Amino acid sequence: MAELSRKERETERKRNEILLAAMSVFAQKGFRGATMAEISQASEYPLGSIYKFFSGKEIIYHDLVMEKGVALRELLLPVLNHREWSPKQRLHECMRANARFFKDNREFIRIYIAERNNIDAVLVPNLNRNINRMHDKLLSLYGGLFQEGIDTGDFKPHPSQDMAMLFSGMLHATAWYCLAQEDDDDQLERRFETAFTIFSDGIDP
Amino acid sequence: MAELSRKERETERKRNEILLAAMSVFAQKGFRGATMAEISQASEYPLGSIYKFFSGKEIIYHDLVMEKGVALRELLLPVLNHREWSPKQRLHECMRANARFFKDNREFIRIYIAERNNIDAVLVPNLNRNINRMHDKLLSLYGGLFQEGIDTGDFKPHPSQDMAMLFSGMLHATAWYCLAQEDDDDQLERRFETAFTIFSDGIDP
């Protein structure tokens, strides 16, 4: 966008510091469990100051998830639209982009996946609506890729939305499992490759 | 185990009534969002009486999830141990048993899946420990089945725990998707079959 004054850049930097600290707290305690006092401590900004940047706890969480979510989409879009690659190649690269993102954003991933399957989320309706909209958007992008692959004969002709849901579900399940197992980066990549292989070739010999 | 007096049966019946009502409330509002007042209203038992049956909100949730979880396991165990069937057949029947259970227990499934991927759960440590233990148990049962299938040549030789995680992840993703789409029973079964087919044969032609 436009030029930012030094003041505005300063404000932006502080805002990001708070968001980053809040991410740690949320990743460890969840939305409900995280207290503003903890976010204040973790960020080293006083409680009152935090309310200068954000109107409340909910909006911190919202902005956090949406900003990182957009970053993930930015990573995936060029892959999904890469005209040189076959649908199969694009899908593989999507998986790898996801794996890389998950690897680099473990704290965020806890939050993102938890938020998707979170019934408590009904309490934060705007947040959850936006996050689900973002995710549905991603699902339909995957869906388009699958449809294209079906049309070109690259994929078997299953309903493309189901394929997208299963692909995304496998990635999430794998990411969550890696978190629980505290996988190092190599194990994480290996597991994602296994998931992709099974999704491509199945388990039947 | 033994005989229950009429009084005890009565108590048991009331306890179950409360659990059932609580399930609706939890399924709609989540653990944090559900209030004891709502559970009281939904069950038509006064607040004070609920505390005669349960020591608090947490234990209601805990008992609810564990009791239904045990029911799911009871459904799966005979299938997993069916000596007449091949590993492949057993896996297929597991999927169908899951689908049936999910179909018959939609409210519970919201809670069960949400609880698995819930970071807020750290706030209810006993509950979450038990639920995860139960789920891990199930994963290792699946794992055994996959290992057996690998040994007999029924399945490709991927790490059996990863296969189990992916199988379970696909079932959960499918169930969650069906809930979001408000699928009727037929659509739900169709989607589970699609998931199983892809898991078996892959999407590559």
Next chain:
DNA sequence: TCAAAAATAGAATTGAAATTCTAAATTTAT
């Protein structure tokens, strides 16, 4: 039948945590 026990209904208490407020310290702009 009727005293004791148990259940009902919901009001009062308590505790935790979000949000707001205030006074002191610091920074900024003139």
Next chain:
DNA sequence: ATAAATTTAGAATTTCAATTCTATTTTTGA
């Protein structure tokens, strides 16, 4: 250099919901 504006630090307020309590009604058992 200094008055005004901003930020800090954390204390006070407010809100919300879990839990406990009390008075009333109903049920039970002798």
